[in-house]
Amino acid sequence: MAGTQVLSGFNLQVTSGETLVLLGRSGSGKTTTLKLINRLVSPTSGEIRIDGKPHQQFDVIRLRRGIGYVIQEIGLFPHFTVARNIGLVPKIEGWPEDRIQARVQELLQLVGLEGTLASRYPHQLSGGQRQRVGVARALAANPEILLMDEPFGALDPLTRDEVQREFLLLQRQLHKTVVFVTHDLQEALRLGSRIALMEAGKLVTVLDPQEFLKSTDPWASAYVRAFGPGLEAATNRGTQ
Amino acid sequence: MNVGRFILQNHTQVVDLTLEHLWLVGVSTFLAMLIGIPLGILIAHRNRVSKPVLAGANIIQTIPGLALFGFLLPVPWLGARADRLAILALTLYALLPIIRSTYEGIRGVDPAVIEAGKGMGLTESQLLFQVELPLAVSVILSGVRVAAVISVGLATIAAAIGAGGLGEFIFRGLAMVDNRVILAGAIPAAILALLADFGVGWLERRLQPR
Numbered sequence: 001m002a003g004t005q006v007l008s009g010f011n012l013q014v015t016s017g018e019t020l021v022l023l024g025r026s027g028s029g030k031t032t033t034l035k036l037i038n039r040l041v042s043p044t045s046g047e048i049r050i051d052g053k054p055h056q057q058f059d060v061i062r063l064r065r066g067i068g069y070v071i072q073e074i075g076l077f078p079h080f081t082v083a084r085n086i087g088l089v090p091k092i093e094g095w096p097e098d099r100i101q102a103r104v105q106e107l108l109q110l111v112g113l114e115g116t117l118a119s120r121y122p123h124q125l126s127g128g129q130r131q132r133v134g135v136a137r138a139l140a141a142n143p144e145i146l147l148m149d150e151p152f153g154a155l156d157p158l159t160r161d162e163v164q165r166e167f168l169l170l171q172r173q174l175h176k177t178v179v180f181v182t183h184d185l186q187e188a189l190r191l192g193s194r195i196a197l198m199e200a201g202k203l204v205t206v207l208d209p210q211e212f213l214k215s216t217d218p219w220a221s222a223y224v225r226a227f228g229p230g231l232e233a234a235t236n237r238g239t240q
Numbered sequence: 241m242n243v244g245r246f247i248l249q250n251h252t253q254v255v256d257l258t259l260e261h262l263w264l265v266g267v268s269t270f271l272a273m274l275i276g277i278p279l280g281i282l283i284a285h286r287n288r289v290s291k292p293v294l295a296g297a298n299i300i301q302t303i304p305g306l307a308l309f310g311f312l313l314p315v316p317w318l319g320a321r322a323d324r325l326a327i328l329a330l331t332l333y334a335l336l337p338i339i340r341s342t343y344e345g346i347r348g349v350d351p352a353v354i355e356a357g358k359g360m361g362l363t364e365s366q367l368l369f370q371v372e373l374p375l376a377v378s379v380i381l382s383g384v385r386v387a388a389v390i391s392v393g394l395a396t397i398a399a400a401i402g403a404g405g406l407g408e409f410i411f412r413g414l415a416m417v418d419n420r421v422i423l424a425g426a427i428p429a430a431i432l433a434l435l436a437d438f439g440v441g442w443l444e445r446r447l448q449p450r
Contacts, residue, residue: 038359064361075356079374079449088370089360137360147359 006032007201010046016144019171019178021192023185023223029201030181034147037179038067050145065089068138068146068176072153074130076122082108082133083118089141107136110173112166128159132166139174146176152187164190168236185227189213189235197223209236243427246420254409258428261405264398265391265436268327272334272387277380279335280342281368290343297336305397308332313401326395326403333394334387341383345376378448385440392433396425406432 007029014020022030035041036048039060048055055063076085084091086107087100095103105115111132122130131151138146152160152167164187171178171191182188188195189209197204197212197220204219212220213235247254283290303311308329312318318325349372357367373380399407409425 040355040359061361061363064359066361067359069356069359071352071356071359073350073352073355075350075352075354077353077357077371078350088362092362092366134356 005044005201007036007043010201010203012196012203012206014177014179016177017175018193019180019191021188021195022179022181022198023183023188023192023195024198025183027200028198030183030198031149033198034149034179034181037145037147038064038069065093065141066143066145068140068143070131070134070138070146070148070151072150074134076130076133076137078122080121081118082120082122082125085122085133086118086137086140088137093141103140104136107139110139110170111136126159127155128163131155131163135167135170139176144177146178148178148180150181150183153182153184160187167191185223192236243420243423247424247427250424254424254428257404257406257408257425258432261392261395261407261429261432264323264326264330264395264403264405265388265432268330268395269334269384269388269391271327271331272338273384275331276335276338276383276387277342280339280380281346281372283339284343284346294336294340294343297339300332301336305329305333305394306400309397309401322398322401322403325401326398326405330391330395330398334391337383337386337390338380339383341386342376342380345379345383346372348379349375375449378444381440381444381447385437385444388436388440389433392429392436396429 010029010033012020012033022033024030032041036043037050039055050058050063077088080088083101083104086104087095090100090103104118108115108117113129113132113136117125117129117133122133125133131154134151138148152163155163168191180188180191182191189212192209194206194208195212196206197217199219205215205217207215207217207220213224215221215224279293283293300308309325312325312329315325318328353371353375354367357371362370395405396407396410398405399411406425406429410422410429413419413421413423413425
């Protein structure tokens with residue numbers, strides 16, 4: 001990490017229960033911002049607070065277990081079944097086996113998967129199924145916070161549409177505090193309750209989807225122009 | 241050629257020497273795993289020290305077998321018993337393939353899997369024992385297999401310093417210019433090498449992650 005400053009002058013507050021989208025192009029610092037939250041990256045200066053409590057006061061392992069983490073490459077454990085993948089953190093946390101199994105089934109249903117998939121291995125699943133398992137795994141120990149790093153970026157458009165829709169339904173039920181990284185404006189407008197636009201390691205502006213479309217900010221309007229007309233239809237109108 | 245008859249006639253000695261050989265190879269391979277696997281894990285995690293460690297193991301590998309046995313002979317405690325010395329030399333030779341395969345096995349684990357594991361709050365040892373090692377095990381065993389097969393061959397030289405093993409027959413046969421005696425050592429050694437190859441290979445496939 002020598003030398004380059006990835007983020008600077010960054011001040012952002014995420015409200016409990018909202019879906020905050022970090023939008024920006026590759027290299028704008030979105031992922032770094034996300035990794036600061038679960039301490040996969042440590043800040044050289046500045047402070048991160050969760051529920052008002054400074055980061056350093058948390059044990060890093062406990063902190064991460066309380067934060068669900070979903071990445072584009074998913075990172076399912078290839079040598080574990082779906083059930084073991086989802087049940088790993090509960091197991092480490094010492095849940096009894098029957099409670100873990102019940103939780104696995106509950107989560108599979110929640111993300112729209114058949115319960116029978118529990119005994120499969122990741123390589124036996126489709127891309128969309130794998131990503132759903134990734135989400136289920138992140139939710140396993142019932143974290144309040146969910147970090148998602150371009151989770152649907154590698155999916156085909158139809159499957160992506162499907163999982164986005166499911167995500168909205170899920171979030172309507174669960175009200176997690178979600179920080180969601182994407183470079184896709186359409187996805188940001190659809191899923192986000194607020195959009196934080198980033199450029200070159202700086203936070204440009206934070207707007208709700210409606211404001212974003214009308215924004216006169218040069219970066220925001222450049223984004224809107226690049227994605228063209230028809231965005232309006234896909235936009236999250238704020239009511240959860 | 242009546243090698244078969246010679247082996248049959250001397251079967252007790254063949255069996256004894258084969259067992260001795262197996263002991264030399266078994267103990268040294270085990271010790272090399274005991275040292276090499278942790279060392280391989282260490283350098284996979286602290287990449288900065290990987291170069292010097294691998295280079296060191298490499299240098300050991302370049303010392304000719306007979307010379308290494310000779311070098312170690314005057315060392316006090318070691319030189320006192322030939323089998324000790326042979327086991328140490330064989331262990332040193334077995335280190336490189338084991339360290340290298342462990343290093344490569346661990347480094348070869350999909351970084352996304354590691355990141356997901358860290359992000360989920362696995363501790364370093366949970367990550368190692370539940371994720372990295374199970375995923376690297378077949379690569380690690382491929383190194384153990386190479387080490388074992390090389391050791392079977394190298395251990396024949398141990399007879400030159402009186403450590404026993406099937407090399408006894410080979411050296412004796414060379415001195416007597418009698419091919420039967422040479423083969424009485426070489427054939428069982430070849431079979432041992434094949435068995436080691438097959439045995440560890442079988443284990444490797446059984447433990448292969450899906």
